[in-house]
Amino acid sequence: MLNLALPPQLANVVTRLPAAPPSLAFSAVANRLLWPALKTLDWQALAGRRYAIRVKDLGLNLRFTVTQSGFAADSGAPDLTISATARDFLLLLARREDPDTLFFSRRLVSEGDTELGLTVKNLLDALDPDTVLRQLPAPLARAAQRWMAA
Amino acid sequence: MPAEFERSTTIALDLICPAGSLVSLKAAIDHGADAVYMGFRDNTNARAFPGLNFDEAQAAEGLRYAHDRGRKVLLALNTYPQADTWSRWTGAVDRAAKLGMDAVILADAGLMRYAVKQHPQLRLHLSVQGSATSYEAVNFYREHFGIQRAVLPRVLSLPQVENVVKHTDVEIELFGFGGLCVMVEGRCLLSSYCTGESPNSAGVCSPAKAVQWTETPAGLESRLNGVLLDRYGKNEKAGYPTLCKGRFNVGGETYYAIEEPTSLNTLDLLPDMLKIGVAAIKIEGRQRSPAYVTQVTKVWRAAIDAVKKNADAFKPTPAWQAELNKLSEGQSHTLGAYHRPWK
Numbered sequence: 189m190l191n192l193a194l195p196p197q198l199a200n201v202v203t204r205l206p207a208a209p210p211s212l213a214f215s216a217v218a219n220r221l222l223w224p225a226l227k228t229l230d231w232q233a234l235a236g237r238r239y240a241i242r243v244k245d246l247g248l249n250l251r252f253t254v255t256q257s258g259f260a261a262d263s264g265a266p267d268l269t270i271s272a273t274a275r276d277f278l279l280l281l282a283r284r285e286d287p288d289t290l291f292f293s294r295r296l297v298s299e300g301d302t303e304l305g306l307t308v309k310n311l312l313d314a315l316d317p318d319t320v321l322r323q324l325p326a327p328l329a330r331a332a333q334r335w336m337a338a
Numbered sequence: 339m340p341a342e343f344e345r346s347t348t349i350a351l352d353l354i355c356p357a358g359s360l361v362s363l364k365a366a367i368d369h370g371a372d373a374v375y376m377g378f379r380d381n382t383n384a385r386a387f388p389g390l391n392f393d394e395a396q397a398a399e400g401l402r403y404a405h406d407r408g409r410k411v412l413l414a415l416n417t418y419p420q421a422d423t424w425s426r427w428t429g430a431v432d433r434a435a436k437l438g439m440d441a442v443i444l445a446d447a448g449l450m451r452y453a454v455k456q457h458p459q460l461r462l463h464l465s466v467q468g469s470a471t472s473y474e475a476v477n478f479y480r481e482h483f484g485i486q487r488a489v490l491p492r493v494l495s496l497p498q499v500e501n502v503v504k505h506t507d508v509e510i511e512l513f514g515f516g517g518l519c520v521m522v523e524g525r526c527l528l529s530s531y532c533t534g535e536s537p538n539s540a541g542v543c544s545p546a547k548a549v550q551w552t553e554t555p556a557g558l559e560s561r562l563n564g565v566l567l568d569r570y571g572k573n574e575k576a577g578y579p580t581l582c583k584g585r586f587n588v589g590g591e592t593y594y595a596i597e598e599p600t601s602l603n604t605l606d607l608l609p610d611m612l613k614i615g616v617a618a619i620k621i622e623g624r625q626r627s628p629a630y631v632t633q634v635t636k637v638w639r640a641a642i643d644a645v646k647k648n649a650d651a652f653k654p655t656p657a658w659q660a661e662l663n664k665l666s667e668g669q670s671h672t673l674g675a676y677h678r679p680w681k
């Protein structure tokens with residue numbers, strides 16, 4: 189079993205941060221690491237929609253939109269909010285768990301526009317993990333690969 | 339009473355896995371599926387969800403991937419064509435033939451006729467949506483359209499399945515695992531009643547645009563076009579937002595009035611299915627993610643290999659069952675109608 193829980197002191201600090209800097213940081217990191225792979229997908233129908241990712245155990249609320257040029261922090265009311273723990277988000281990211289499975293067992297909560305959620309899920313599912321790994325800096329790609337195979 | 343058929347084929351318990359995307363297709367093949375089934379990106383198949391399924395180039399790549407590894411690809415064309423869009427369905431049959439699909443899974447008799455006439459070499463499977471529950475019905479499709487395989491609806495008990503197998507030379511495919519659609523396959527109008535769209539014509543039960551999930555103090559609520567389907571308490575497992583699996587107030591009592599949200603899981607019945615002569619086992623779930631396809635394919639590959647090696651000693655391992663239970667919607671799994679005392 190992986191232990192991804194943050195030390196409580198750190199979680200406390202993260203919880204107290206206002207929403208904007210984490211959202212900015214998230215967009216910057218996502219643009220650098222993920223966008224090169226994600227930009228190959230067809231975002232047309234999804235451009236301009238607002239998303240929120242709530243990492244429950246860290247008290248993080250990441251709000252952003254996706255434009256033709258990548259992620260951008262956004263503070264408007266989200267069309268779609270996805271909530272889960274950090275560990276479950278990582279399991280999803282590594283394709284080790286299926287979102288429906290987490291949803292049925294109430295570990296993943298999706299609120300807002302259901303069709304938007306489904307479209308995003310299907311879009312990401314269709315993305316070849318190798319495409320993402322190839323675009324990552326080598327040490328990170330190796331770590332991710334180990335984690336996906338574990 | 340027609341003669342009992344000798345099985346001419348040696349196919350037994352082929353594992354047929356779902357693929358909603360190329361990534362899922364590769365996952366299924368890599369983990370031991372004998373064949374995958376897929377749909378095109380429109381309502382010619384019963385999983386017409388946004389962003390799911392294959393365009394022509396992806397289908398071609400999927401076929402290449404499967405064929406290079408000696409596996410097969412089946413195309414689900416299992417919705418009922420509408421009069422004004424008939425050519426969309428015939429176009430899909432033409433594309434399937436051109437791409438070299440190993441078979442198309444059809445429900446509509448008109449479309450079968452078209453396929454037989456235009457593409458006599460194309461192998462036809464009768465979809466579960468065709469709702470053929472007797473060998474007379476299966477043999478009718480055989481005589482008129484030359485179908486090679488029929489997927490039986492999940493309403494028959496195993497002795498009834500055995501009876502069908504005995505009286506036809508059409509290969510029989512059964513559902514082994516996944517979400518259950520209640521006992522009116524190919525005929526269900528519940529979703530249509532509530533949203534104007536149902537799987538048989540629009541290719542989707544409970545279209546996502548009509549579904550709403552809300553966390554309330556009383557629990558997680560699912561609604562379809564405003565109609566409350568269910569409210570899940572804090573630790574209750576949720577299910578798909580379909581009308582058949584909702585809890586309704588009937589005569590002052592609130593309960594699953596149509597069906598409980600359980601998943602079908604027939605691992606226990608594999609030795610019987612092998613003995614009866616079932617040709618293939620189908621796994622439900624083209625709408626699910628590659629992670630699901632990987633997990634479910636691994637378990638079923640191991641189980642089918644084990645039962646073929648020694649059917650008498652076969653017993654599903656607790657690890658397999660735990661893995662499958664985790665993937666299921668609702669509270670538990672069921673052997674479905676295959677295992678029931680009543681008929």
Ligand code: SF4
Pocket residue numbers: 518519520521522526527528529537543544580581582583
């Ligand atoms: S409402 Fe239920 S039984 Fe009817 S098509 Fe949908 S899932 Fe199947």
